[in-house]
Amino acid sequence: MIYETSTLAVAVFAAFVGAVLALSFWLGARARSAGGYFAAHGQVGWFVNGIAFAGDYLSAASFLGICGMIAFFGYDGFLYSIGYLAGWIVALFVIAEPIKRLGKYTLADALDARFQSRGLKCVAAIATLVISLFYLIPQMVGAGALVKPLLGLPHWAGVAMVGVAVTAIVATAGMVSTTWVQFIKGTLLVIVCAFVVALLLDRGFALPTKPIPAGAVQTIQRTPSGVLVNGAPLAEDNELDTRLRTEHGVGFGSVAALPGGGVATGPLGPVSYLETFAGSSVTTWRKSVDASTGTTTFTPVERQGADLLLPGANPTFKGVRDDRLAAKLDFLSLMLALFLGTASLPHILIRYYTVKDAAAARKSTVVGIGAIGAFYVLTLYLGIGAMTSGALDPTDSNMSAPLLARTFGDGLFAVISAVAFTTVLGTVSGLILAGAGAVAHDLMKDVLRMKLDDRGQVRAAKIASIALGLGAVVLGILFEKMNVTFLVGWAFNIAASANLPSLVMLLFWKRTTKQGIIAAMTVGLVGSLGWILGSADTLEKVFGMTAADAASSAIVPFSQPAIVTVPLGFLTLVVVSLLTERAGGAMSRPPETNTAQA
Amino acid sequence: MSLVPRPRVNRLGLSLFALYCVGYAIFVLAAAFGTFEGGAAKGGLAGEAVAGLSWGVVGGFGLIIGAFVLAVLYALLARDAEGEK
Numbered sequence: 018m019i020y021e022t023s024t025l026a027v028a029v030f031a032a033f034v035g036a037v038l039a040l041s042f043w044l045g046a047r048a049r050s051a052g053g054y055f056a057a058h059g060q061v062g063w064f065v066n067g068i069a070f071a072g073d074y075l076s077a078a079s080f081l082g083i084c085g086m087i088a089f090f091g092y093d094g095f096l097y098s099i100g101y102l103a104g105w106i107v108a109l110f111v112i113a114e115p116i117k118r119l120g121k122y123t124l125a126d127a128l129d130a131r132f133q134s135r136g137l138k139c140v141a142a143i144a145t146l147v148i149s150l151f152y153l154i155p156q157m158v159g160a161g162a163l164v165k166p167l168l169g170l171p172h173w174a175g176v177a178m179v180g181v182a183v184t185a186i187v188a189t190a191g192m193v194s195t196t197w198v199q200f201i202k203g204t205l206l207v208i209v210c211a212f213v214v215a216l217l218l219d220r221g222f223a224l225p226t227k228p229i230p231a232g233a234v235q236t237i238q239r240t241p242s243g244v245l246v247n248g249a250p251l252a253e254d255n256e257l258d259t260r261l262r263t264e265h266g267v268g269f270g271s272v273a274a275l276p277g278g279g280v281a282t283g284p285l286g287p288v289s290y291l292e293t294f295a296g297s298s299v300t301t302w303r304k305s306v307d308a309s310t311g312t313t314t315f316t317p318v319e320r321q322g323a324d325l326l327l328p329g330a331n332p333t334f335k336g337v338r339d340d341r342l343a344a345k346l347d348f349l350s351l352m353l354a355l356f357l358g359t360a361s362l363p364h365i366l367i368r369y370y371t372v373k374d375a376a377a378a379r380k381s382t383v384v385g386i387g388a389i390g391a392f393y394v395l396t397l398y399l400g401i402g403a404m405t406s407g408a409l410d411p412t413d414s415n416m417s418a419p420l421l422a423r424t425f426g427d428g429l430f431a432v433i434s435a436v437a438f439t440t441v442l443g444t445v446s447g448l449i450l451a452g453a454g455a456v457a458h459d460l461m462k463d464v465l466r467m468k469l470d471d472r473g474q475v476r477a478a479k480i481a482s483i484a485l486g487l488g489a490v491v492l493g494i495l496f497e498k499m500n501v502t503f504l505v506g507w508a509f510n511i512a513a514s515a516n517l518p519s520l521v522m523l524l525f526w527k528r529t530t531k532q533g534i535i536a537a538m539t540v541g542l543v544g545s546l547g548w549i550l551g552s553a554d555t556l557e558k559v560f561g562m563t564a565a566d567a568a569s570s571a572i573v574p575f576s577q578p579a580i581v582t583v584p585l586g587f588l589t590l591v592v593v594s595l596l597t598e599r600a601g602g603a604m605s606r607p608p609e610t611n612t613a614q615a
Numbered sequence: 616m617s618l619v620p621r622p623r624v625n626r627l628g629l630s631l632f633a634l635y636c637v638g639y640a641i642f643v644l645a646a647a648f649g650t651f652e653g654g655a656a657k658g659g660l661a662g663e664a665v666a667g668l669s670w671g672v673v674g675g676f677g678l679i680i681g682a683f684v685l686a687v688l689y690a691l692l693a694r695d696a697e698g699e700k
Contacts, residue, residue: 092671096646099675103639106682109689110632114624292667326669327661328646338651345647352643379693383686390679397672 025431027168030438034182037201037442041186041194051474054191055122055454056370063377065200067384070368072199074101074359074385075206075392076152076444077159077415078505081437083393084421085414087400088270091325093334094400098393100352104359105389107517109382112360114375115524122370123451124363125459128519132531135464140538142459144515145363147542149452150492151508152364153445157493159415160441166416167434176493179438183445184486187453188479192371195446202443205436207388210395213418213433216425217402218290221282222275222297225407226266229273229300229317235261237412238312257315257411267407273319274298287398294322294401301325301404302411315411325404333506336575343574350577351506357583358509361516364447367454449485456481503558507549510579514541518586522594533594541586548578624693631685638681642674 052058061069079101086094120127125141157176164175186194237246237257244251247260258268265271275282276296285293299322302315329338336348359365369378403409403417408424410416419437423430457478461467469477518541519534549555554576556567642660649659650671660671 095671095675099642099678102679102682103635106632106635106639106685109686110628110635114628288666288668291672295667295669295672323669324656326672327650327656328671329651337646338654340653348647349643356639376694376697379690383683383690386686387683390683393679394676397675 025428026434029431029435030168033201033435033439034442037194037198038182038185038189040197041189044190044193044197049472049475051122051458051471051478053193054475054478055367055450055458057192057196059371059373061196061371063372063380064384065196066368066372066377066381068203068388069196069199069371070203070365070381070385071207071388071392072201072203072443073368073447074365074389074444075203075440076156076505077163077437077440078155079392079396080206080210080440081159081163081415081418082505083396084399084403084418085416086331087397088403088409088417088421089414090331091404092328093331095397096328096334096352097355098396100355101359102386102390102393103356105382105386107357108360108365109379109386111524112366112520113369113378113382116366116520117369117372117375117378119523120366120370122367122458123454124366124516125455125463127366128523128534129463129531131523132534134531134535135466136535137531138459139464140535140542142455142464144511144538144542145455145459146452147546148361148363148508148512148515149448149455151504151511152362153448153452153489154492154496155504156441156445156448157489158496158499160438160445161493161497162413162415163434163437163441166410166413167419167437172497173494175438176490179441179445180486180490180493183442183449183489184483186442186446187449187482187486191453191475191478191482192367192450195450196368196371198439198446199443202436202439203388206440207392207395209432209436210392210399213422213425213429214395214398214402216429217398217421218287219284221285221290222272222293222405223281224273224275225271227264229261229265229267229271231317231319233261233265233317235302235315235411236312237315238310240311268409269302269315269407269411270404270409271300271407272297272405273300290398291326291401294405295326297322297405299325299405302409304411313412346580347575347577350510350575350580353583354506354510354513354577354579357513357517357579361512361520362508363455363512363516364444364451367451368447445489449482449489452485453478453482456485499559503554506577507545510549510577510582511542511545513579514545514582514586516541517583518590522587522590526591526594528594528598529590530594530597532597533590533592536593537586537590540589541582544585545578545582548573548582549576552576552578624696627692627696628689631689635678635682635685639678642678645670645674 083094083097116127119130124145125138128141129137160179161172161175164170186198235247235257246255246257249255261268282293298319300317301320303318305314328334334348336344372378372381399418403421406421406424408420410420419430419433422433457474461477462469462474515538518537522529551572553567553571556562556570557564645659650661662670664670664673
C-alpha cells in the first residue's frame with residue numbers, strides 16, 4: 018500500500034520528543050550523582066513508577082505486534098497478552114520487594130549483595146547486555162519499519178531518529194528523564210487505546226455494501242519494471258485494496274454475516290461485542306506466494322468468529338493443534354518463558370531502585386499490573402476491530418492498529434502513529450539505561466576496578482549510553498530485512514533461563530553460593546542461546562533454510578528452550594552450591610541495606 | 616539471616632502466587648492438551664463458558680483481571696500486616 022506522510026503525525030511526534038528532551042535537559046542538572054543517574058535518587062513516587070513500568074514494558078511488540086497478530090490470525094496474539102501480564106505476578110510476589118532491599122543500581126548489585134564477587138558481577142553484567150541486545154534489536158527494526166508508512170521516511174531515518182532521541186534522553190538525565198518518558202508514554206498508550214476501543218464498541222459491526230465472493234482474489238506482483246496490482250501498475254488509484262473498495266465498499270478484513278442476519282449491529286457493549294463476533298462469519302485473507310513469478314495472491318476465506326477465537330492458527334502457537342508431544346512442549350515452553358521472563362528482564366528490574374522502599378516497590382507493581390492489564394484487555398478488542406474494519410494492509414500486520422484508528426479519522430491515525438513511535442522510545446530508553454549501568458557500574462567499576470568516583474561513574478555511564486545508542490542504530494539498520502519479532506521471545510527465554518533461577522534461589526535458599534550463581538547464570542545463558550541457535554525456527558528464519566531442511570537439521574526437538582533451560586539453571590545452582598559451600602562460597606555477609614541514594 | 620525480613624508478608628505473597636500459578640497452569644495445559652484432538656476443536660478453551668464466550672476468552676480475561684485483583688488484595692493485606700497507614 019502507498020502511505021502518505023501524515024504531517025499531523027510528524028507534528029505530534031515532534032512535539033512529544035521535543036517536550037521530553039526539554040524536560041531531560043532541565044532534569045539533567047539534578048542527576049549528576051550516580052544515585053540520581055541510575056536510580057533517580059530513589060525518589061520516584063510509586064504511582065508514577067507504576068505507570069512508568071507500563072511505559073517501559075509495553076513495547077512496539079505489545080502494541081503493534083499483538084494487535085497485528087490478532088487481526089491476522091485471531092486468538093493467538095491474545096496468548097501473548099495473557100503470558101506477558103502473568104509474568105508480572107512473578108515480579109510482584111517473588112521479586113519486587115526483595116530486589117529493592119538487595120540492590121542499588123543494577124541487577125548485578127542485587128545478585129552480588131552478599132558475595133562481593135567480581136566473577137558474579139561480570140556474568141550478571143554480561144547477561145544484562147545480551148538480554149538487552151536481543152530486546153533492543155527488534156525495537157530499533159520496528160522503529161524503522163514504522164517510520165515509512167507512518168511518517169513517510171526511509172527505514173534508516175526512523176532508526177536514526179529513535180537512536181538519537183533516546184541517546185539524548187538517557188545521556189542527559191539517565192533514569193530521571195527515562196522515568197518521565199515512560200510515564201508519559203504509558204499514560205498516552207492506555208488512554209488512546211481505550212478511546213479507540215470506545216469508538217469501536219460504539220460503531221459495532223456492519224456488513225460491506227456488497228458481499229465479497231470466494232473468487233475475489235487480489236494479487237500483487239513484483240516485476241523488473243515495477244509493482245503490478247491486479248495486473249495494473251501500482252498507483253494512488255490502483256492500490257491493493259482499491260478494487261475491493263470500489264466493488265464491495267470495504268477493504269481487507271470484514272464481517273461476512275452477522276448473527277440473526279442483520280446488516281449492522283449498532284453500538285455494542287464489551288461482552289456483546291465479543292459474543293457478536295463469535296457468532297459472525299468473517300472474511301479473512303489467505304496469502305500464497307509464487308516465487309517463480311514474484312506474485313503474492315490474497316484469497317478471501319470465510320471463517321466463523323468462534324473459530325477465530327481458538328488458539329493455534331499462527332505458526333508460533335501451532336503446537337496446540339498438533340497431537341505430537343514435541344509440538345505441545347514448544348507451546349508450553351513459550352508460555353513458561355513469558356511467565357518467568359518478565360521478572361527477569363534487567364530493564365524492568367532496575368525500575369525497582371527508583372522508589373524509596375519495598376512498600377513503594379510493591380505498590381508501584383500493583384499500579385503497573387493495573388495499567389498493563391488494562392492495555393492487554395484492550396488488545397483483544399483492537400485486534401478484532403482491526404480484523405473486521407475493512408482497513409487491513411494484508412502485507413503488513415504491524416499496521417493493523419494504526420489503520421484501524423484511521424477508519425475513525427486522520428487525526429486519530431496521526432495520534433496513534435505518534436504513540437506507536439513513542440512506544441519504541443520508552444522501551445529503548447530503559448534498555449540503554451540498563452546496558453549503561455551494566456557497563457559503567459558493574460564492569461568498569463566493580464569488575465575491572467577502575468577508579469571511578471560518583472561523578473566518574475555517571476560520566477562513564479553517559480559515554481556508555483552514547484555508545485550503546487549508536488550501536489543500536491547500526492544494528493537496527495543492519496537487521497532491516499530480517500524477521501526479528503522472534504528476538505523478543507528469545508530475550509524472554511534467555512532472561513528466564515539466565516536470571517530467574519539465581520534470583521529466586523538467592524532469595525529463598527540460604528545455601529546458595531557465588532559459584533552456584535555464576536554457574537547457573539552461565540549455563541542458563543549459554544544453554545538457552547545454544548538451544549535457540551540449533552532450533553528449526555532459527556535455521557529457517559535466520560539462516561534461510563527451507564522448513565523441511567531446517568526440521569531435519571535441527572539439533573533440538575523444539576524451538577523454545579525455557580522448559581529445559583530454566584530447570585537446568587536451578588539444578589546447576591543447587592549442585593554447584595552444594596559442592597562449593599564448604600569452600601567458603603556461601604553467603605558470608607549479612608544483607609546490605611539499600612541505603613538512600615544521594 | 617533471611618533475605619526477606621518480613622516473612623509474614625512474604626508467606627502471604629507466596630500463597631497468592633501459588634494460587635495464580637495453579638490458575639495459569641490449568642489454562643495453559645487446557646490449551647495444550649484439552650482443546651484440540653486430531654486438529655479439531657474438542658473442548659478445553661474451545662468450550663462455551665458464559666454469554667456465548669469461550670473458555671479461551673473468559674479464561675484469558677480471568678487471568679488478566681485476576682492478576683490485578685490478587686495484586687490489590689496482596690497490597691492491602693501486606694499494608695495491614697506491616698501496620699502501614
